[in-house]
Amino acid sequence: MRSMRMKNRVTLKDIAAIAGVSATTVSLALNRDDVLTEAMRRRIRKIAAETGYTPNAAARALRGVRTKSIGVVINYFDNASFKTVISGIEEVTNKAGVTFWVAQTHDQLGREEAQIRLLAEQGVDGIILMPCSDAYAHLEAAAAQFDIPIILIYHNFGNRFGAVQVDNLHGATEVTRHLLAALPDRPLVHLSGLQGKSAQRTRTEAFCAVMRELRPGVAPEEAVIPVQRLTLAEGYRAMGEALRRHSPPLSVFACTDNVALGVFKYCRDHGLRIPEDVALAGFAGIDTLEDLGIPLTTVRIPDHALGRAAAERLLECIDRPEKREDCAVITLPVSLIIRESTGGGAQPAAPA
């Protein structure tokens, strides 16, 4: 029993033989509701169910039919936003009977290109991509060659591709204003990500704009300390750098919660109190931090809604090819969450 391998998947032809009809009839019975006799359709579907028939996706794809699958490409599987975006995507695709494949790029252009290509070769109907840089030539090539739509998330390339992002401008402006207002007497530095991607660039620019407005005495560039990657370790390193420029008390705006965690650790290791010695804010709230007792002021971004929006747009582009010309960039709102790392709820975000 166990060793009996039924190597041969049951196929349309098999069912056709059992039912005494043609393969086409079986195909029609299984895929259409408007064409065969009710009785015939039911009879064939019953046989299909009993024999455990499953359509051969390869044959379908070869025939040029939708595979009802999409690809999702992100930088790292352990990106803090990943699980939430994915759940948003899943919500939409599940409802539409579409499955998705996930791949990671390690934030390397070569891998991004390879993964996109692989997904396309596997016959996905479209791709949701968190790009690792501003480069897009390979994306245009792939989209054209395989004739599939690509929707970007978190970043945008001007209006070259459809994209869903968050309001980095507003978020970073708010955080910066908050830090300056809450602790007007302290120097403020910004631990800033590499400027190769739109989201990071926008945050940094917003920071500089607010600084120019409210701290006219300081050259904003002086207050920007670059981190090479958005990691805890880099945040730790950059915080050391910051303290070489300013002695506490000090305010810090980290471009990412992950980077902010590096600052937390640095302070713990060096006996600096938050917020007394170092006021700290992050960005792109890791929502588990609160439960872990890490009260970080941050900007919460709507990862779930972003995933939903991206999936909805992609499915629309797949169904209606004319929609692919629409390269609008959707920007979702963000919200400032004030916690103890910047002095606690002293300044409510809005009157109750």
Add this chain to the structure above:
Amino acid sequence: MRSMRMKNRVTLKDIAAIAGVSATTVSLALNRDDVLTEAMRRRIRKIAAETGYTPNAAARALRGVRTKSIGVVINYFDNASFKTVISGIEEVTNKAGVTFWVAQTHDQLGREEAQIRLLAEQGVDGIILMPCSDAYAHLEAAAAQFDIPIILIYHNFGNRFGAVQVDNLHGATEVTRHLLAALPDRPLVHLSGLQGKSAQRTRTEAFCAVMRELRPGVAPEEAVIPVQRLTLAEGYRAMGEALRRHSPPLSVFACTDNVALGVFKYCRDHGLRIPEDVALAGFAGIDTLEDLGIPLTTVRIPDHALGRAAAERLLECIDRPEKREDCAVITLPVSLIIRESTGGGAQPAAPA
């Protein structure tokens, strides 16, 4: 230029036409090194590269050729182990030129079944599965119907499937012994996961065995407090339950780091000090906790090696079908990490 969609992917036949040879020759040139003239092979490969040819995966799969892709199915994308297992898998598959698709089951049997089926239909050569229960009928069915191997991770179904797991018995025994030795005067409870899966069952059994040996006065069952899911919230709830049975000081062995985090939070919220009032140990170390300043005693499990081992075994089964009969369960060693949540490094694990 941009609007020019070259709907037609270049195919073997196209290259054949350009080169003035047959499609078969092109296929040979691209896939084999031992059959054509060196010159011919080079000439054709050059054309293929220039035209941007990519093989049609669907056609290959239909022909019954390996797709060089495998499926990885886990419970949740935000499972703390996920990113590390995946990186282990990726290391092996990358080297072999194999890609993988990832899917999640939400720990629901129905979804597990559906995802496996979908992956199989897409033509993967094999599947690595973190099962959501002890049920395996659907797995045997899928493995037989699609003639693909399945390797389990983290859990095992006796010797019915090849599996790679960690030494839960040893790990749980060590933690329990450590807690009893470090704090001999306190009551000890175990927050225990649902017993439907082998890993959780083994941990609970190990706990009970040690208790029977070293605390003969207590019925081990009395010391077991079940959690319904392996979440922080459930850990929080269960901790309340524990404190209804025993007043502090108390020792707690949580079946999972996630559950232990719930205990941490409970203690923070209720003014209980760790380890003074509550000594706490977890399992399956979340390696970021240390950096976050959460000094949890735990059992570190080798997620990366586990991913590697599973991928290696799967690829072997794919290449050599006779290996599929080998349903051995590989058990990887674990290590006890002692931190402050059980009183710190007072008891070194082994003499230096």
Add this chain to the structure above:
DNA sequence: ATCGATAATTGTAACGTTAAAATCATCAAC
């Protein structure tokens, strides 16, 4: 030059599905 043997290349068929065209059945209307 012719034959044999070996290497290089090609033609054919098939994988499972479905769009489109073709055939067949049914039945109302004259």
Add this chain to the structure above:
DNA sequence: GTTGATGATTTTAACGTTACAATTATCGAT
């Protein structure tokens, strides 16, 4: 009871690739 029209079903062909059998080219030995 033949005609037309409508609906149900089938035949044919094709998607791109590769295993296999068949063919053709090459070249050394006679």
